[in-house]
Amino acid sequence: MNAPEKFELTQVRFMRAPREKVFDAFVDAAVLRQWHCPRGMSVTEGRSDPRSGGEWQLAMQARDGTRHVVGGTFRDLKRPERLVYTWAWLGENSPLPGLETLVEIQLSERDGGTELSLRHSGFPAGAARDAHTQGWQSTLNKLVDHVDTRGTAANLVLLGDVRSTYTRTVRMALAEKGLSYTMRSCAPHAPELLALNPFGRIPAFRDGEISLFETSAIVMYLDEAFGAGPTLRPGSILGRTRCEQWVSAINAYMYDTMVRRYVLQYVFPRGEGGQPDRAVIDAALKEMPGQLAALDRAYGAGDWLVGGALSAADLFIAPILAYVEGMPEGKALLEAVPNVRRAQAELCQRPSFTSTDPSLPPAAHP
């Protein structure tokens, strides 16, 4: 059996910020309140008495109102390089009642910024350590957002190709949420991509140490982890499930028909003599009117695929329709679906759409 002291975690993070700023972020109650909780939560109360033997305490609140209180005692404070304090969950929601663990933080200067090394020890089991690892990863992302000169772009990295419709969907979601990020150009199945997505498709996404693949999962994460901007999933059960229904249909059938078997046949012709494969295109063209008519009925007189506001479903379909429109049969196909055309024209006005136009010069893409 493992001895209890074996159950500890370490995290190492670089941030473009002076050590003093990082140190103060851990001990100044006003600053702690701005970041010290995982994404999607908020700090509702915080106090701190930063001297050896002084106490600190924070209350964090989840979206559903659940309150988690944590606190402890400062043991060692050597600004700006070392900080040691105890950590115990308090109150009725404590996952580890009566247990005191230890946090040790070392701050070193590196490349004009700070490397933070954190050790959290004293967990009774691997499950508690792993839950705290996830919590720290997310919480340190918020610290980096807060202190790093690049803001969220120090954490949020999108791997993909600005020409890919799925990559554009995520970029539109990031723009709608007002989040700055780092775009890393990456081809499908490139080693860097495969390290994050075993299926090799683009896009993949990182928030600090946390990584995700599949566009709908990434969009859901952005929506739930960041309070800013419009919510991309409707609030009602029916709205949310309808949104999921359209995202799923776009993923399962419409992308395949409209992009893979139509647009891409023109853009990357693979037929005889380097020509588009007519048989493949004609087969896709047979399916497209039915799919577009289904979309047309869903829009009805409104501008949004689901409910009365923008949702993830609109972000999935808009980049696909934009490509279809530019293809030889595209205009005629869209002529037949006036609701789709009207809704798409409305969406094309949004800054999230115009700023992610794949034909913009490379410098325009973050």
Ligand SMILES: N[C@@H](CCC(=O)N[C@@H](CS)C(=O)NCC(=O)O)C(=O)O
């Ligand atoms: N279901 C995936 C689909 C992603 C996808 O198919 N991306 C295309 C580019 S738009 C791709 O990587 N294609 C390369 C391939 O199929 O190997 C998602 O939602 O992210």
